[in-house]
Amino acid sequence: MDEKIAPHLEELTRALGDLEKTGIRAEFEKLLAFRVPPEVAKESLLRKFGGKSKVLKVKDLSGNLKSFEITGRVLDLGEKSIRPQDGAQEGPSKLYTGILADETGSVMFSSWKELPGSTGDVINIRNAYTRIWQNRVRLSIGEQSLMSKIPDSPLPSLSELSGSQTKKLIDIGAADFSVGTAACVLQLSHREVLVRGRQSRVISGVLADETGRLPFTAWIELPGIDIGSIIRIEGAQVRMFRGMPSVNILNGTKFSPVKPEEAGKLAFTFESTGKDPDPIRIEEIDSRDSMFDVATAGNVVSVRPGSGIISRCPECSRVIQKASCRAHGKVEGIRDMRIKAVLDDGTGSLSVMFPRELAEIIYGKTLEEAEQLMISDISKDAVYEDLRRFLTGRYLAVRGNSSKSEYGISFVAEKAWVPEEDLAVRVVKLLHRLGPAEEDGQERNSQVSGGGIDLA
Numbered sequence: 001m002d003e004k005i006a007p008h009l010e011e012l013t014r015a016l017g018d019l020e021k022t023g024i025r026a027e028f029e030k031l032l033a034f035r036v037p038p039e040v041a042k043e044s045l046l047r048k049f050g051g052k053s054k055v056l057k058v059k060d061l062s063g064n065l066k067s068f069e070i071t072g073r074v075l076d077l078g079e080k081s082i083r084p085q086d087g088a089q090e091g092p093s094k095l096y097t098g099i100l101a102d103e104t105g106s107v108m109f110s111s112w113k114e115l116p117g118s119t120g121d122v123i124n125i126r127n128a129y130t131r132i133w134q135n136r137v138r139l140s141i142g143e144q145s146l147m148s149k150i151p152d153s154p155l156p157s158l159s160e161l162s163g164s165q166t167k168k169l170i171d172i173g174a175a176d177f178s179v180g181t182a183a184c185v186l187q188l189s190h191r192e193v194l195v196r197g198r199q200s201r202v203i204s205g206v207l208a209d210e211t212g213r214l215p216f217t218a219w220i221e222l223p224g225i226d227i228g229s230i231i232r233i234e235g236a237q238v239r240m241f242r243g244m245p246s247v248n249i250l251n252g253t254k255f256s257p258v259k260p261e262e263a264g265k266l267a268f269t270f271e272s273t274g275k276d277p278d279p280i281r282i283e284e285i286d287s288r289d290s291m292f293d294v295a296t297a298g299n300v301v302s303v304r305p306g307s308g309i310i311s312r313c314p315e316c317s318r319v320i321q322k323a324s325c326r327a328h329g330k331v332e333g334i335r336d337m338r339i340k341a342v343l344d345d346g347t348g349s350l351s352v353m354f355p356r357e358l359a360e361i362i363y364g365k366t367l368e369e370a371e372q373l374m375i376s377d378i379s380k381d382a383v384y385e386d387l388r389r390f391l392t393g394r395y396l397a398v399r400g401n402s403s404k405s406e407y408g409i410s411f412v413a414e415k416a417w418v419p420e421e422d423l424a425v426r427v428v429k430l431l432h433r434l435g436p437a438e439e440d441g442q443e444r445n446s447q448v449s450g451g452g453i454d455l456a
Helices: 006-016 024-033 038-049 158-162 282-286 356-363 367-377 382-391 423-434 436-445
Strands: 054-056 068-082 093-102 105-111 122-133 136-141 146-150 178-195 198-209 212-218 230-241 244-249 254-257 290-303 308-312 334-344 349-354 395-405 408-417
Touching: 006 024, 006 038, 024 038, 068 105, 068 158, 093 158, 212 290, 244 290, 282 290, 282 349, 282 408, 290 349, 290 382, 308 367, 308 382, 334 356, 334 367, 334 382, 349 356, 349 395, 356 367, 356 382, 356 408, 367 382
Parallel strands: 054 068, 105 136, 212 244, 349 408
Antiparallel strands: 068 093, 068 122, 093 105, 122 136, 122 146, 178 198, 178 230, 198 212, 230 244, 230 254, 290 334, 290 395, 308 334, 334 349, 395 408
């Protein structure tokens, strides 16, 4: 057994029992095959399969958590009868659904057991779990879950929790349904969409405050609102798409421009929010389920299989294998190019997807030139191998959107560049993170030459 993974397997065994019989050992090895660090793989499996029960708040919930404890106030509660399938001997069963909230957010729940309370009551749930339903986190209460009513709770009242919570953009996530915020409109565009057979005008764009940015969609007109406007929103819905929250302005949403005297008291302006985001550490990205329009930098430590020239389905743009799309069957594929790389900055790592436009810039070859290389080498892996030689070890900065799953952080790059930061500055920053002893020793024993980073 590898000495590096042995301690993690021992900890998993102590927490979860026989790893071979439960299939957890196979899942652990699968995560390692995806280059997930052993520590991250262990924590992922402990969250997924249980282990020591953790006490969580609504804001801490994410997909596929198991065996945790949570306390919240029931905002809404309903029940419906579920008819058994034909031939089943069981009678009709009841499914209880509703919304549970605490001071950090609210979440939809479903339970096959009757709750020990009603709307407005505070309940404690142990051995709960979560799943993803319609791109949202859903709290599930199963047969093994334990519930109890909490008569005296410090949680906010029903009326307080039922209202639209005012949040900064960075704090809006999958646990939110209705939120309020004050933000600046950075981008704004209009488009026509077909909804139930009728053409509707939709406004979309990007909101920003001092904490971050989020996309928004408005299904109503926004008179007097334009790029640069600072607006206050109440009762907007939060929808999730590919792990990213989006602010949706509907008929019931209240919005109004912020008056100049009030805008002067805010911690942001149109000018401050319009600046390009400064690169942040990967560990900060890892601390959140998703981040919109964020920048980071690091070294390419791996170019993943699936990089290079690929074929896509002309109907759905899925990557196809052997001229076959899993949705549309046999198709004539469209050539494309992409790069899947792992970026590491010393605080963490993430998987970055570079689409064709960025791949051509980073690689220095167009799709047509890459195809010519593949033909001349008479090898379908020629471009992939060339990418590995060319990119591994190089220092890059990327800007785009991130989302986190049990396999780690996925980052879809929209921009990429070589930082102009001096190499000496990077070395000093690294020594500073290592501690004063290393920094002093470096100053005494070595010198770092100036100049830019040569990536040619």
